[in-house]
Amino acid sequence: MHGGAVHTSGPVLYWMHRAFRSRDNWALLHAAQQARYLGVPLAVAFCLAPTFLDATLRQYDFFLNGLEETARSLAEANIPLILRSGDPAEEMVRLCTELTPALVATDFDPLRVKRQWLRTVTGHVRCPVHEVDSRNIVPAWIASDRREFMAKTFRPRIHRHLQDFLTVVPPLQPHPHAWPTLPGSLDFPALRARLRVDRSVQPVSWPRSGEAAAWDTLDTFLRERLAGYGQRNDPNQSVCSNLSPFLHFGMISSHAIVLEIGRRGLHGEVVDSFIEELVVRRELADNFCLHTPDYDQISGFPEWAQRTLARHRHDPRPYVYDDAQFDRAQTHDPLWNAAQHQLVASGKMAGYMRMYWAKKILEWSEDPAEALRIAIWLNDRYALDGRETNGYSGIAWSIGGVHDRGWTERPIFGTIRSMSEAGCRRKFDVNRYIHTWTPGQPSLFPASRTL
The missing domain is CATH 1.10.579.10 (DNA Cyclobutane Dipyrimidine Photolyase, subunit A, domain 3)
Incomplete structure (x- = not known):
C-alpha cells in the first residue's frame, strides 16, 4: 500500500497487469469494494507494452484473445476496460492525471520491470495505490520476508497460513455507479496493430484462451488426468494439467484451483503432489524473484x-x-x-x-x-x-x-x-x-x- 490523499470525488481504477480475469480476482474485488464505499465509478485499466521481454506474437495472441473475453465479463458487471498502448507506467500516470482517481488498486508482481512500473506510478500519482497479491494464495510478503533457499524451509511457512487464506472468493457483483462519460480507450484491433513483436513465432492452437477455457482445462485435468499425475516425469504420458499458460496470464488462480479440488472431495498422494507443485513451488518462485532482483x-x-x-x-x-x-x-x-x-x-x-x-x-x-x-x-x-x-x-x-x-x-x-x-x-x-x-x-x- 502506497500513500497519498484520497480524492473522494474521483473514480477507482484497477490497474490490471498480472491477473487477467474477472473471476476470483482479489485485486478487482478490493477495487470494487472501495468504489462502492466511496460511491464512485470503477474501471479496469490495461496498457499494452508493444514489446515485452522477448514475447512474440504467440504469447501476445493467446493473451489478447483471453483479455477480450474478460472485457466482456467486466462490461456485464458495468465495469469498463480502458485500453492504452505504450510504456505502462507512463500511460498509467497520464490516465491518473486525466481522471484524478480516488484510489488505484493493482496486481503484485516481483519481476524487476513490474517493480519499476509501480515505483514510477507511485512516485507521480497523488492518490493511494494498493498492491494486491492475487497470484499467490499466501501473499508473498506474509509467506516470508526473506529469500528462502529450499522448498523444505518454505513449505512450513506456506502450510502455516494456507487455511487462513483459502477463503471462498465472493463473486463480482454489477457495479452500481456508471461512468457519466467513458474515458478514451483503444479497441482490440487497434491494440493489436500497435504490437512491435516477432511474428515469425506463430500462435499455437492446442489451447483455447481465456477464463472459460482455463476452467474447462481444469475440469478435464481433474476428471481425466489427475489420477495419473504420479507419472508426470514421463514426458510420453499425457497426465499434466496444461494449466501453466492460464496461470501465467492470470486467467485462473491457484486459489480457485485448490478450492475446486476440495469441493470435489479429491485427496490422496497425487493430489498432494499436484498441490505441492501448484502452491509451494510456484509461490517459492515468486519468493525467489521478489528477494533476488x-x-x-x-x-x-x-x-x-x-x-x-x-x-x-x-x-x-x-x-x-x-x-x-x-x-x-x-x-x-x-x-x-x-x-x-x-x-x-x-x-x-x-x-x-x-x-x-x-x-x-x-x-x-x-x-x-x-x-x-x-x-x-x-x-x-x-x-x-x-x-x-x-x-x-x-x-x-x-x-x-x-x-x-x-x-x-x-x-x-x-x-x-x-x-x-x-x-x-x-x-x-x-x-x-x-x-x-x-x-x-x-x-x-x-x-x-x-x-
Whole structure:
C-alpha cells in the first residue's frame, strides 16, 4: 500500500497487469469494494507494452484473445476496460492525471520491470495505490520476508497460513455507479496493430484462451488426468494439467484451483503432489524473484553454486553451440533436439525435459552466464508461460543450483546436479519421445506442428 490523499470525488481504477480475469480476482474485488464505499465509478485499466521481454506474437495472441473475453465479463458487471498502448507506467500516470482517481488498486508482481512500473506510478500519482497479491494464495510478503533457499524451509511457512487464506472468493457483483462519460480507450484491433513483436513465432492452437477455457482445462485435468499425475516425469504420458499458460496470464488462480479440488472431495498422494507443485513451488518462485532482483543473472545463484561454476568455468566442453544452433535444434543429441522441437511447436515442454534441456545448455555453452542467457531467451521466445517467476527459478535451479543442494562433483557442472540421456532412458521411453517430437513425425498437438 502506497500513500497519498484520497480524492473522494474521483473514480477507482484497477490497474490490471498480472491477473487477467474477472473471476476470483482479489485485486478487482478490493477495487470494487472501495468504489462502492466511496460511491464512485470503477474501471479496469490495461496498457499494452508493444514489446515485452522477448514475447512474440504467440504469447501476445493467446493473451489478447483471453483479455477480450474478460472485457466482456467486466462490461456485464458495468465495469469498463480502458485500453492504452505504450510504456505502462507512463500511460498509467497520464490516465491518473486525466481522471484524478480516488484510489488505484493493482496486481503484485516481483519481476524487476513490474517493480519499476509501480515505483514510477507511485512516485507521480497523488492518490493511494494498493498492491494486491492475487497470484499467490499466501501473499508473498506474509509467506516470508526473506529469500528462502529450499522448498523444505518454505513449505512450513506456506502450510502455516494456507487455511487462513483459502477463503471462498465472493463473486463480482454489477457495479452500481456508471461512468457519466467513458474515458478514451483503444479497441482490440487497434491494440493489436500497435504490437512491435516477432511474428515469425506463430500462435499455437492446442489451447483455447481465456477464463472459460482455463476452467474447462481444469475440469478435464481433474476428471481425466489427475489420477495419473504420479507419472508426470514421463514426458510420453499425457497426465499434466496444461494449466501453466492460464496461470501465467492470470486467467485462473491457484486459489480457485485448490478450492475446486476440495469441493470435489479429491485427496490422496497425487493430489498432494499436484498441490505441492501448484502452491509451494510456484509461490517459492515468486519468493525467489521478489528477494533476488538479479534472478536472471548468475549473481542470483547461491554462493556455493557460483563458486563451483567458477572453478569449472574453463573446463573443456564436449560441444559448444551458438544461439542459432540451439534455436534450430541442431545439436548432436536427438533427445535435446526433440525437447526443443516440442517447445517450438507447441509452446510448452514436459517438465522433466525442461530440466534436461536447461542443464544440457549449461554443458554445451561457453560459460554459465551464456548458458543462462540462452535458456531464458529460448524459453521466453517460445513458451506460452515464459517471462514468469516459475521459468526464472526453474532455469536457475537447473543451471545454478537455486533451491537445490550440492551433488557429486563433475566436469563443467562442478557440484551442480547433472542429468544425462542414460538417466532419462531409465525413467521413460526416450525413443518414443524423440519419435513424437522429431519434425515429420506425429505430434501430441497435431494442429500446432508448423515449425
